Amino acid sequence: MAAPTLFTSRLLLLMVTVAFALPGAGAAQLDPQQLLALRALGLAAHRAGDPCNDDAAGAPVAASCDSGKPFRRVTSLTLTNCSDTTSVSPAALDALAPSLRALAFTDCPAVPPRLLPPEQLAAGLLAFSCKSSLARLPLVWLSRLASLTELAITDTPLATGSSTSELAVLISHMSNLTTLTLSHANISGALPHHWHCANLARLDLSGNRFTGAIPDAVTLLGGITSLNLSSNALNGSIPARIGDLISLAALDLSNNSLSGGIPDTLSTLPELQVLNLGSNRLNGSIPRFLSGMKGLKEINLEGNNLDGVVPFGAGFLAKLRVFRAAGNSKLCYNTSVLTAAVAVGVAPCDKYGFPVTPPPATAQSEKSTDYDDGGGESDGNGEDSRGGPSAAVLGLAIGLSCLAFAVILVVCLCKVCR
Numbered sequence: 001m002a003a004p005t006l007f008t009s010r011l012l013l014l015m016v017t018v019a020f021a022l023p024g025a026g027a028a029q030l031d032p033q034q035l036l037a038l039r040a041l042g043l044a045a046h047r048a049g050d051p052c053n054d055d056a057a058g059a060p061v062a063a064s065c066d067s068g069k070p071f072r073r074v075t076s077l078t079l080t081n082c083s084d085t086t087s088v089s090p091a092a093l094d095a096l097a098p099s100l101r102a103l104a105f106t107d108c109p110a111v112p113p114r115l116l117p118p119e120q121l122a123a124g125l126l127a128f129s130c131k132s133s134l135a136r137l138p139l140v141w142l143s144r145l146a147s148l149t150e151l152a153i154t155d156t157p158l159a160t161g162s163s164t165s166e167l168a169v170l171i172s173h174m175s176n177l178t179t180l181t182l183s184h185a186n187i188s189g190a191l192p193h194h195w196h197c198a199n200l201a202r203l204d205l206s207g208n209r210f211t212g213a214i215p216d217a218v219t220l221l222g223g224i225t226s227l228n229l230s231s232n233a234l235n236g237s238i239p240a241r242i243g244d245l246i247s248l249a250a251l252d253l254s255n256n257s258l259s260g261g262i263p264d265t266l267s268t269l270p271e272l273q274v275l276n277l278g279s280n281r282l283n284g285s286i287p288r289f290l291s292g293m294k295g296l297k298e299i300n301l302e303g304n305n306l307d308g309v310v311p312f313g314a315g316f317l318a319k320l321r322v323f324r325a326a327g328n329s330k331l332c333y334n335t336s337v338l339t340a341a342v343a344v345g346v347a348p349c350d351k352y353g354f355p356v357t358p359p360p361a362t363a364q365s366e367k368s369t370d371y372d373d374g375g376g377e378s379d380g381n382g383e384d385s386r387g388g389p390s391a392a393v394l395g396l397a398i399g400l401s402c403l404a405f406a407v408i409l410v411v412c413l414c415k416v417c418r
Contacts, residue, residue: 031071037095038063038074042082066099073099079108079133086110088134090118097121105133112137117144130156139166143173150179157186168192183207183228191229193217204228206252212236214253219244230276231255238277243268250274254300262287262301271295278324279303286331291316298322302345306331309353310343317342330355 030051035043038051043061052065052072060083064076074096079086088110097120104127112134117125122144129152130137138159142151151174167187171177177197184207191205193215200221206228213236214229221227225247234256242251243265251269254276261284262277272293278300285308286301298321307330314337317323325331326345332355333343340348347355 029071030065031073031099033095034074034099037092038077040089040092041077041079042086064102068099075099076102076104076127078104078106079110080106082108082110084109088113090115093121094118097124100125102127104129104131106131108133110134113141116141121145123147126150128152130154132156139170143170146173147176148174149176151177152179152181153185154181154183156184158182165189168194172196178202180204191215191218191234195221197221198223200224201247202226206230206232208232210234214239214258216241221245223247225271226250228252229256234258236260238263238282240265242266245269247271249295252276253280254278256280258282260284264289266290267293269293274298276300277304281305283307285309286311286325296320300324301328303327305329308332309334309349310338310346312338314338314342332356 030038035051038061041061043051044059051061051063052074060079060081062078062080063074065072066075077096077100082105086108090113093113097118100121101124103125106129110133116122124147125145126148127150128142128145128148129150131152132155135157136159137153137156142153145151167182167189171180171192172194174180175196176199178199179202180197180200181202181204183204186208187205188209188211190212191210191214195217201223203218203221203224203226207230210229210232212234214234216239218227219239219241222245224245226249227245228250230252231254234253235258237260238253238258240263242248242263246269248269249271250273252274255278258277258280259282262282264287266272266275266287267289270293273295274297275290276298279302282301282304283306286306288311290296290299291312297319300322302324304327306325306328310325310331310333312323317338324345325343328346332347332349332353333340335348347357350356
């Protein structure tokens with residue numbers, strides 16, 4: 001039974017080759033074996049003649065090809081919204097391996113590869129991404145892609161049991177990585193204490209279950225520009241050596257359990273634009289040096305235990321795209337420097353530098369998260385903006401009371417004198 005199957009496969013391959021050779025068959029002469037591989041991965045029949053056409057946006061299979069002769073070859077491949085019956089077969093990957101440099105899956109619930117990637121693919125693939133696809137993708141399969149410069153796994157739980165040790169094995173095989181994203185990927189344990197990616201520029205390990213402290217090893221990634229460790233269960237303090245990452249432009253450590261103060265070494269980061277430390281357990285005051293960092297565009301410090309006076313002026317805050325400091329009950333702003341409209345969610349300070357207790361909630365105050373700094377105008381109905389009598393009404397009442405008391409006193413004196 002094997003002979004007819006082999007004959008049929010060769011006949012089909014011959015027919016495809018002849019079709020490409022015929023005049024009018026189209027300018028895109030794709031390698032016949034790679035065309036068969038694309039068909040196996042779900043390439044639509046009407047695109048079989050020109051699978052590299054740019055006007056096929058949104059198709060389940062999108063490919064980019066080189067301009068080789070006599071046949072073009074696939075250099076990048078993206079599978080999007082594919083069927084859950086799609087199988088990433090070793091045969092298809094083997095056919096694409098000689099030329100494939102980028103492979104991506106987006107919203108593709110295909111059956112993940114069951115065998116290790118072909119040797120040619122492991123040696124030649126430079127970029128691999130997987131978003132909401134290939135559930136239970138094993139880290140051992142990824143670790144074979146040793147030539148990758150970009151690896152992005154997002155909203156794709158890796159195989160059960162994915163842990164720090166497996167992650168350490170993964171990065172130990174990928175010395176060429178410049179971008180590593182393993183976000184919401186079901187990884188647990190402590191962060192690796194050894195990194196072998198000297199050229200790493202972007203690191204995103206958000207939305208996992210990492211525990212323990214941030215190791216100093218992370219601060220040895222001298223060329224990193226973006227570091228995102230948010231939404232984990234990290235504790236301890238922010239490493240003082242974070243200031244060694246002089247190329248850092250974005251730092252996101254939000255939604256953890258970090259404690260201690262904001263390290264002064266952040267002042268040595270000249271490229272820093274985004275600082276997100278929200279939803280932690282940080283204490284102490286907000287460092288004044290932040291206002292001197294001209295590159296900062298976003299500051300999020302909400303949901304911590306910070307205290308003291310906000311050390312920023314209105315001019316600095318006006319230059320920021322984002323400023324959040326709500327949820328710090330001991331933090332306040334100087335009403336002579338800022339207003340509630342600028343220091344959103346922060347209470348005003350009293351004359352001793354402590355937060356003023358916000359007024360009781362009213363129908364109007366429930367609609368706003370800003371605190372009133374006491375500078376409101378009268379509403380014209382004998383009450384001020386906080387619901388009490390206005391100063392004019394109060395003064396008039398006091399005056400009338402004094403006049404009545406004087407009249408009574410005069411009457412009493414007259415009776416005594418008689």
